[in-house]
Amino acid sequence: CQSYGAYADYSSNDYYKKTAESKKAYFTNPYTENGVKMITASYPIVYNDEVQGVITVDINIKNFSQLECDTDKYPTMYVDIFTDDSTFVYDSEDEDAYYGKKLTDVLDAKQYAKIQKGIDTGKSFAVNTRRDNGSQVSRFYTPITAGEQTWWAVSVLNKSDLNKNTVKLVVIMVIISILSIVLIVKMASSQLFKNIKPIEKVVAASQQLRTGDFNIEIRAESEDEIGKLSEAFSDAAGTLKGIIHDLKDVLQQMADNDFAIAPAVEYPGDFESIKQSLFAVVSDLSNTLSEINIVSEQVAANAENISEGAQSLTEGATDQASSVEELQATISNVSEEVGQNAEHARAANEMAQNVGDEITNTNISMQQVVEAMEVINSTSMQINSIISSIDDIASQTNLLALNASIEAARAGEAGKGFAVVATQVGELATQSAEAARNSTELIANTIQAVEQGKNLVDEAAGKLVVAAGKTNDLVENIGKITTASENQADALSQLLLAADQIAAVVQENTAMAEESSASSEELAAQAAKLKELIDVFNLYQGQNQ
Template sequence: MKSIKYKLLLIFTAIILILNIGIGTFTTTAITNQLVRDGHDHLMDMAKQEARYVQARIDGQLAYISSLAQNPILLDENLTFDEKVAFFEEEAKRSGYLAFAFADKEGNATVFNSKHETTNVASREYFQTALSGQASVSDLIISSATGELVTIFSAPVYDQGQLVGIIYGRRDGNTLSEIVSSVSYKQTGYAYMINNQGVTVGHKNTDLVFAQDNDIENMKTDESLRELGELTQKMTSREIGSGEYTYHGVTKIAGYAPIQDTPWIIIFGVEKNDILSSINLLVKTLAFISIAAILIGALITYFVSSSISMPIKTVTIAAQEIAQGKFDVMLSIKSKDEVGQLADAFNLTIKQLVNYQGYIDEICDALQDMSHGDLRIELHKEYAGQFKKLKDNMQALLENLNSTLLQINQSAEQVNSGAEQVANSAQALSQGATEQASSIEELSASLAELTEQIRKSAENAKSAHEKSGFAEKELHGSIDQMKDMITAMNQITLKSSEISKIIKIIDDIAFQTNILALNAAVEAARAGSAGKGFAVVADEVRNLAGKSAEAAKNTTVLIGETIKAVENGSRISSNTAASLEKNVEVTMEAVALIDEIAQTSQEQAMAIVQINQGIDQISSVVQTNAATAEESAAASEELSGQSNVLKELISKFSLTETNYLLYSKNDNVDSDDSFLLNNNMVSVTDGKY
């Protein structure tokens, strides 16, 4: 186990370490944040200062180009062009311009050089601005004359108060790069310039200028440049500010400011670590102070913890000796603090333990007697404190044990008597259950025979139901055929009526033919010998008409008899159909009765099955009761044996003679049980019962 001295040393050292780390971290973080804020402010100030410087230089160039626009040589018609070229070339060389040119109001420009170059600058912004009467500087552009990057300074030219054109001068595009390259900040800081579109117009790396590098466009294809692109986009709003970005894995801080009267913004950027370089010395100093504080704190803690742990160690050794049973220990600690008070309390505890040892010895002797079965025990010493409660509880335990054992003896006798009664009852129950099982088996056999008879009745009813159904179908078929026959007879009657009408028509035709034949015979007689042949024909026609009339009459008689026969057959068929329908109704009623009989038979069969199941369950219960009765008898015999064993065990204890009175006073026993015990208590003599 670790010593308290080393625990205190470890704890306080850890506290000092944590405090130093916390203070160092807080201080470093606060200073770091302040340095970063100061860096932002300083870079913005530098950007504003450099913007004013560039603006001053631009203003100087604008003033120069404006004064040059007022030079009379420019419009002097007495001078040749070559003389003007010589003047302006010398002026350009002196002032650092590449060339000067004059453009009329239509933008037609003539460059003052030996080549006599001409061009049109009407579309240029600097031309439009100067033409409006204001001197201006252009953005970094590609010269239409040379194809190089240049910056144009322009100013309006007046002749007797009238605007006649502009003069402009071209300066090298590296001019802005030269301006920003001349300034620096710390180890890694530098300046660069962009225009309002984010295009680089001045940089120490002139390749970026000629490439028209634009970080706003670059971030669209390179995600690593997004921070720089967004910051550049913010710069184009032409407000003074600062920001941070990561470029090629290096975090940088930038301050920016717009250059008034120009389309440019100047930016000062520096690596963040460069700004924070001064904090390294502070970190080293704080680390040294922290280590020194930890060492000093650990040393102080060591001595303080030693002064605390030594007395505690002495007390610990004394406690170990007491734990081994040595009570002749006495501590001599002179300290007046809590440790000294602990030593005094420990000495007092030792004195009290000596007294407690006497209590423990007496209790051990009493427990030993109890383990041998002797419950006639008394504790004679005067106990104090918790030991007095222990004495009282032990005496109460002895009294309760005496009372409980006497009660157990009485209960054992009652259990023995009850077990014999249970055994006799169980035997009788077992015999009755056996007889019930025999009767149930006979009843089950009778029900099985009845079940078979009901099953056969149900099958016969089912067969009768099927045959009745077949007969019903046949009767329905006969009724349908009878209906068809009645329909056919009705058709015959109808057709016979139509035939009678036709025969009547034939009879009328025969009658008319006979009249015509008579008329023909009369006409033939009038004709004499010329009409004999016609008379013969007329006579034959009359004969045929008579035969036709006779045949029609006979046919009418036959048809009338046929109609009567058909009507008689139709009436008989109707009666037969009605009789068949009654037979169908009777058959359907018989089928319904047979269905009811079959259903009743099935229900009876199911009821018999349920009765069989109930009888099986009763038989199972009866058998279970018989088995349970036998088990109860066996258990009763076992219980009787156990009660005898219990009485033998109780006889091994030596009990006091007055315990039977204690039981009657026990609050946990009701009055009836107390009365029963007092009237059935065995006599006690010589400590035995």
Template structure:
């Protein structure tokens, strides 16, 4: 039952309920049919026998009364004979119906038949006397207390009464039997109806419980997953729809948890600076997009960091070159400053020497002037040379000043 589909479970439950209902209805209908048959039997049997027994008593009384009227009232004799004959005929019919009903003791029927036959003989005997004109003899015979007619009539009336009482007793017994049977059928029908209702309730409660427990478990797990907790535990296992749903939710929770944990691992590695990381879990369905995004992010970050590392190396190399160039420039500047200082000292020295030369020239000029006019041309050249020397001295001073400024 556990491994059946829900539709089959409900179908089996429905079939069971239908079978119970059909059985109850069938039993109820058969019981009603039986009660109807008993009612029919009651009508055709004890009721009819009782009615015919009453008719026999009535016919016997009618025969007795009409015989008496025929004896004592002369003009009634002919009419009463017809009535008496009809009464005997009706008694025979009623006795046949009672006999065919087959519920009355045959001895009572036979006894009454004998009494009726004897009464018929007495009727014929009395009417033979009357029809022969012997009314007085007929009256005397009828008036005898212990006459044969009176005895036969009394016995016939008693036998008819016994038959009626027997039919009445059996009718009452049969009626009680019918009433008892109807009550039993009613009680059994009520009991079976209650039992069917109880069975239906038990089946409904059983089916409801079998469906309610796993549904509540699945609902609780679904709520936990909706809140982000994929650590669920569904114990229900079956081959029905709920079992398939439970198994699917367990697999979904397991797969989602694996993907989330793998994503967290990748992000942790990326956060620690390891960009050479790949997914280990199997990303399925919509999670394929997550996998592609994670791979793209790690690849982009790895490529970016590689470029950064290359740029850093290039910047480092350039920095080394700049540092080396700066050192060389500083050294060259130092050497240039030293050379300029030496050049400045040399120029100053030259300037001093030129000044000394100029002084010597002046002294030579003075000496030349003393020599005379021959030396005027040489003197003129000497002046030019002195002027040139002065310009050189001025220029050397300017150069020295510039070098000092530098």
């Protein structure tokens, strides 16, 4: 058994890396080290599902030369050993010719395809191929379990030898395979048992630690890494045992109300932070208890003041309750009066709105009268024009009557009858002119009277418009008064509700003041009791750690 040096020197090698990653046994491909052709079998050391290390067994390729290859009956037979990726490990015909080569480098693709097809089955198989010299050979493949890998033992012989005694050849192939397996297993097991035996003590000690038993002593039986591991594990268990016993003593001392602690053992490395944390906890507890002691004295002193204040608060709350009751009665009376004012304001608002509506309707009627007078005035003007026309006709008729009288006078006796008619026509024309003048005077007086009436009506209509505007202002002001009265009524209602709430709060304050007085007396008693309990502790004063 030997060490492979520092961890960094071998941790990246396949025999360690792949075994540690898969947590399974692994056999390397053949390699040469210090002039020796070999393979390495690696076995993981797993504890609590974690890889604690890797045990390796180096196997010299020359050991495979012990396999029986050719015989007198089968002089052409030779044996090959392949890894799971068809790499030559051993060839009995020539150890150096194919060592480390791939089977694909020796056979063409067609022949290798037949072999690969059998390898994929994972079972024993036979295949016929042709060698470089043109001779046909039969290859008998038998799987070899190498950890989690499948290697192959191949017996090869010319078909001419095979046909001599096929059964014997199969038996020989099986024997060779079994011997190969037995040899590999025997060599690996021997080396593995030798390396694992010291580790079993370490595993047993770790199991003992897990159960809380620190009475552990492991003797190193070698000076390699496993021996050093055993010695270091034993020292670590002893240190841990001493620290745990010291912590138990310190905690028992604290349980006995004595916080003036001091460690009895060294706390190496990261354990120093445990000691510092322990002292920090003890210091904080001591400071806290000291502060509690001071506060308990202050609480006892303040409790009496609180009790006196609570009694004064009770008396004041009683006076406040009487004042609040008087305030409630006053607010209730004012609220009723404001409610009545609001009701009267609403009635006045309705009346003012009705008066405004009447004035508006009267104003509309006056406007209609003005329009009728304007129609009368227009019609009178038309009649006056017609009478003027009648007066003109009367003047012309009178002129014609005068001319007819003149012509009748010229006619003499024959024109007397016509003269009478002309005279009558002249009189009618004179009467018509007189009647026209009288009508004109009457119509002129009527137009003047209509104009005066129109002016009066316009003036009255203007006053009605002003009155309607003022009435609207009055309605608006009364509406504002009504709204304000309603708002006041609502505010007084809320004020009354608030007074009720204040009364309830005052009553609660009175009850709470009485309870506070009783609680203060109880608090003083509890503070005295707390001081008695704290005086029992021997507090930590910052001794040398």
